[in-house]
Amino acid sequence: xxxALIFLLAVLTALGLGxxxxxxxxxxxxxxxxxxxxxxxxxxxKVTRQKVQGEVVAVGNLTxxxxxxxxxxxxxxxxxxxxxxxxxxxxxxxxxxAVITSPEITKxxxxxxxxxxxxxxxxxxxxxxxxAIRLGDEARRPLEESRTEVISSRTELEVRRSSRxxxxxxxxxxQGLYKLGVVSARELEVANAEYTQARxxxxxxxxxxxxxxxxxxxxxDIASNQAVIGPKLNALNTELKLxxxxxxxxxxxxxxxxxxPEAGGTGLVLRAPRPGTVVERSVTLGQAVNAEQELFRxxxxxxxxxWVFLQEDDLGxxxxxxxxxxxxxxxxxxxxxxxxxxLLDPETRTLKARIVVDNPEGQLNAxxxxxxxxxxxxxxxxxxxxxxxxxxxxxxxxVFRAKGDGVxxxxxxxxxxxxDWIEVRKGLQEGDQIAARGxxxxxxxxx
Numbered sequence: 001x002x003x004a005l006i007f008l009l010a011v012l013t014a015l016g017l018g019x020x021x022x023x024x025x026x027x028x029x030x031x032x033x034x035x036x037x038x039x040x041x042x043x044x045x046k047v048t049r050q051k052v053q054g055e056v057v058a059v060g061n062l063t064x065x066x067x068x069x070x071x072x073x074x075x076x077x078x079x080x081x082x083x084x085x086x087x088x089x090x091x092x093x094x095x096x097x098a099v100i101t102s103p104e105i106t107k108x109x110x111x112x113x114x115x116x117x118x119x120x121x122x123x124x125x126x127x128x129x130x131x132a133i134r135l136g137d138e139a140r141r142p143l144e145e146s147r148t149e150v151i152s153s154r155t156e157l158e159v160r161r162s163s164r165x166x167x168x169x170x171x172x173x174x175q176g177l178y179k180l181g182v183v184s185a186r187e188l189e190v191a192n193a194e195y196t197q198a199r200x201x202x203x204x205x206x207x208x209x210x211x212x213x214x215x216x217x218x219x220x221d222i223a224s225n226q227a228v229i230g231p232k233l234n235a236l237n238t239e240l241k242l243x244x245x246x247x248x249x250x251x252x253x254x255x256x257x258x259x260x261p262e263a264g265g266t267g268l269v270l271r272a273p274r275p276g277t278v279v280e281r282s283v284t285l286g287q288a289v290n291a292e293q294e295l296f297r298x299x300x301x302x303x304x305x306x307w308v309f310l311q312e313d314d315l316g317x318x319x320x321x322x323x324x325x326x327x328x329x330x331x332x333x334x335x336x337x338x339x340x341x342x343l344l345d346p347e348t349r350t351l352k353a354r355i356v357v358d359n360p361e362g363q364l365n366a367x368x369x370x371x372x373x374x375x376x377x378x379x380x381x382x383x384x385x386x387x388x389x390x391x392x393x394x395x396x397x398x399v400f401r402a403k404g405d406g407v408x409x410x411x412x413x414x415x416x417x418x419x420d421w422i423e424v425r426k427g428l429q430e431g432d433q434i435a436a437r438g439x440x441x442x443x444x445x446x447x
Contacts, residue, residue: 044402044433047424050384056318056374057416058308058353062328064366065356068300070273075257077290078102080283081267085296087281091272097296098283100268105259112250119243126240146216153209160202167191167198276300302360306335306370309350311425315340317376318353326357328370333357335372348413348426371416382415383424389436390414390422399428400435407435 082099085091174191177183258268280297283289306326310318322337339354355372357364364370390412391398397414400407415423428434 042400042402042407043436045386045389045436047383047385047428047430047432047434049381049430052380052382052418052423055416056310056314056376056380058310058372058374060306060308060370060372062304062306062357062364062366062368062370064299064301065303065305068274068276068303070276070296070298071294072097072270072272072296072298073291073294074100074268074270074289075291076100076102076104076268078105078268078288080285080287080289083281083283083285085272085278085281087278089278091276091278091298093272093274095272097270097272097278100270100289102268105257105268108250108254108257109259112247112254115243115246115250119240119247122240122243126237146212146218149212150209150216153205153212157202157205157209160198160205164195164198164202167195171195270295272296272298274298274300299366301362301364301366302358304357304359304364304366306355306357306372308353308355308372309348310340310353312344312349312351313380314374315351318374322374324355324372324374326355326370326372328364328368331363333359333364383428383430384418384421385424385428385434386436387417387420387422389434401428402433402435410434 078100079102080098081101084096084098091097171191171194174183174188178185178188258271276298277300278296279299281295282293283295289295318337318340320337320340324335324337326333326335335355335357337353338356341352344351357370385399389399397412399410399412401410410427412427413425415425417423
């Protein structure tokens, strides 16, 4: 019994001491710049400078060309009655994507049809009036000429009437003298012949006078009709122009909406404006849509852009039109600089550049990481550190630099990687000493 109590007390004492030591407070957190371990106990290397021959390397992400991207929606509110394409489908320019039906389309088609009818009617009326005027112009003579003709015929008739009366008087006198035996039968025949000739001429003049009156009457009627038809024709011409303008205006509206004025119909066909692949479709059959809604997104990836940042020192060897070799994964593609920003970042001393790369087979994807390498003639002097000395923390690159009896944490900007070393563009100077190994443990201790 005594030994059991002694054993129990020993166990309890051991447990208490374990709890005490297990809950002792740990060392205080190490600040960003500190001496977590003596520098003499670490393996340090110097930051050196080395010349790199014939290459400038920049990295970035591939993006689509905005001019090869299309967002398609309906220009008017309606309902989807047909869907022709889905996500992943390759389409050519003008390919139908969907059909939208709407009462507005039906109303617009009806207005266009009525405008066409009004135009055809105005065209027929205008042609009829123009024909009437043309026929009148062919048959008419100047009104003043017909009036002169009437006066001349009347004068001629009066002369012939007087001549007839005179010859009639001579005939009567000859007949009286013939009965008295004064004149011969021959003279009586002559007087009778003169009378007959004068009478015939009077009748001819009377007929010409009546014809002249008819001519004048016709010309007066034509002139009167011209006074009425002329303004009417002007009104018809104006109506024809208005109807033609209305048809043209409705044609423009329908064509802007993608409707065929000649085919008519009540459905609006949404078409792909350019070739590409359907990457988004936010519409279903029977869905109601409005004019602000995006229904399809089409992207053509046959040419992509790579945006990179170039150093100030690289501007002397890289220009618009310079060629580059792009590496994306294990594949390589040729590229060309199409744009260099005119603005240099005063803090980073870099500028933005755009590289165009052809992608006809679709082997590259937008958003993919790529490396651009430019071949240059002159060598570059760069700072270098061992690859193992760099710790990656998210998007930052970190090294531990010797400072006094300890080390400090330094964020650096790195450049291209060369076998077992990497370029340093910012954050270190030549001759600085950094930890070659054990950085992860130092970082863990700092935390």
